[in-house]
Amino acid sequence: xxxxxxxxxxxxxxxxxxxxxxxxxxxxxxxxxxxxxxxxxxxxxxxxxxxxxxxxxxxxxxxxxxxxxxxxxxxxxxxxxxxxxxxxxxxxxxxxxxxxxxxxxxxxxxxxxxxxxxxxxxxxxxxxxxxxxxxxxxxxxxxxxxxxxxxxxxxxxx
DNA sequence: GCCAACGTTGGC
DNA sequence: GCCAACGTTGGC
Numbered sequence: 001x002x003x004x005x006x007x008x009x010x011x012x013x014x015x016x017x018x019x020x021x022x023x024x025x026x027x028x029x030x031x032x033x034x035x036x037x038x039x040x041x042x043x044x045x046x047x048x049x050x051x052x053x054x055x056x057x058x059x060x061x062x063x064x065x066x067x068x069x070x071x072x073x074x075x076x077x078x079x080x081x082x083x084x085x086x087x088x089x090x091x092x093x094x095x096x097x098x099x100x101x102x103x104x105x106x107x108x109x110x111x112x113x114x115x116x117x118x119x120x121x122x123x124x125x126x127x128x129x130x131x132x133x134x135x136x137x138x139x140x141x142x143x144x145x146x147x148x149x150x151x152x153x154x155x156x157x158x
Numbered sequence: 159g160c161c162a163a164c165g166t167t168g169g170c
Numbered sequence: 171g172c173c174a175a176c177g178t179t180g181g182c
């Protein structure tokens with residue numbers, strides 16, 4: 001799941017413990033949340049439009065998809081007049097903080113890993129804010145985060 | 159700030 | 171249903 005850290009970062013999630021993931025206004029992203037995200041699923045928390053951009057930590061799905069009430073609020077930035085209480089269009093899930101990586105696993109690092117070939121987030125023009133991640137890719141990213149962390153193995157050059 | 163890659167909208 | 175115009179995302 002992507003978020004601009006200026007808007008909502010892994011630190012914000014660590015502080016809040018959990019949050020509702022509102023504001024998704026893309027049908028494909030909504031469908032992934034609605035159809036594929038189950039309570040307990042782990043999530044890569046990705047910082048987009050950031051320095052550095054990349055995976056900043058892990059979250060966990062805390063509630064399955066339910067209507068996004070912010071779509072009904074005319075004063076909300078993500079208001080959508082097409083969505084109604086009776087027939088909500090947009091959905092959100094709840095996510096809980098799981099872990100903040102010692103260092104962000106950057107997009108550059110993700111792209112440099114042959115093991116991650118085919119991962120959606122490293123494709124050109126991959127704008128979806130909610131993306132499925134294959135288990136092998138997920139494990140690879142977590143392994144990279146551990147390698148990067150201060151507690152992990154030191155790099156020979158450092 | 160630039161711009162590629164999309165998604166959406168709306169005229170026809 | 172086609173497609174041009176427009177808006178948004180997000181890397182750089």
